[in-house]
Amino acid sequence: MDRFVLQELRDRPGATQEIATLSAISEAEVLVQLRELNDRVKSLLGYEYDPLTVSASGGLKADGVAGLLRLNSGVELEVVPKFLAPKSTTWRSDFFLLAVLVRTGHLLLHDEISAGTQDRGDLATLIARSFLSLYDENARRSIRGYRRVTLGDFAIEGDVDWESTVLPGPDGFAVSRLELTRQNPHNATLAAAVQALIPEVTDIDTQTQLRLVGRQLASQGAPPSVFPPLPPRHASWQQAYELAQLIVTGLGLNLSEGRFTGPGFVLSTWSAWEALCEEVVRRALPDHSVRGQHKWVLGYRGETPVHATPDISPIAGDSAPLLLDAKYKARLGRSPSISSTDLYESLAFLRAGKAQQMCLLYPALKTSQELPLGEWRQFDQVEVDDLVIQGFEVQVQGLAQSGGFQELVAGARKALAPMILGPVR
Structure with missing residues (x-):
């Protein structure tokens, strides 16, 4: 290939x-x-x-x-997303974390996932190692559930079919009882994910670990067409179960037609950027209720409210000290500046949210040597009366490195702290 x-x-x-x-x-x-x-x-x-x-x-x-x-x-x-460097040895790990965040709402922050895989450049291996890590964390608390089974037995334990007590079959009396078993659609989904990954993974060690897990999950039926929710007692399996669902359904893009087999992994880059920015701001401002696409009333059409919905609204009490919007489209080959369209939209957001500061977050196109991971670099600022709109480049290259996401959060906290305390003029 x-x-x-x-x-x-x-x-x-x-x-x-x-x-x-x-x-x-x-x-x-x-x-x-x-x-x-x-x-x-x-x-x-x-x-x-x-x-x-x-x-x-x-x-x-x-x-x-x-x-x-x-x-x-x-x-x-x-x-390769425009904000990740194709020649970097870490971009696939960065991309995988973004992809899983967008699909499941969770970031898989396990340093061991990316350790030792940078030289392989194999997305299937990264996915498999992530799945194995999540599986190992929960293997001692396997997903079990009760189901009613009917079998023949000469020892009567359970609900008996009384007609069989007169003429028992060769295997004994017909008995129906509840069993606590690992045979369930959740384990079937995990098992199907393992079988989908094995032919795609090129790393022998990872493939061997997958086969071992496959034997542990043996004798499961086909995965369900509609994935049932996990019982609350098995909530610790949620990330592994959601990742297994992605794998079973083709990791976001099913290309199993004809001779094509195995997973593809595709995402919308602008929605991935928006999801990442929202998660970073949420972690950076734990004392605020950070809401995505919150509807602020801008005006009315008759009696019907007209809403403005910035991407990120950190709310304290019933107001937001500032608003943020994730922007993706860059102006390649031009000096960076806030476009007129973004300016007018920001003014509408600020008026609706009754805030004074707006941060527009663009993915940095500079290398991590030019702009360190997590740093917000302001490239433009527009003031309209008492309203301030600022444009920032945000560096995310190296997200998957050890402690990378924490650096991203720390950079956001450092940039946002003075804005929360008071307006920037």
């Missing part, structure tokens, strides 16, 4: 011809495959536009999507 790397929002000239050569097919066939892949991704993410576009010269560009996409049986497209 050949890996074809794209950087989001950057055109790769001659890409269709390169893919055709790698796939041993014509360039026209590559265009058809890209069309089919676009249709699948659009359906999954709810996009109205094509996330993969081809220029007249055969260049290929990705917009608003990132991940590992299987184009055909010989080529995978590896689309």
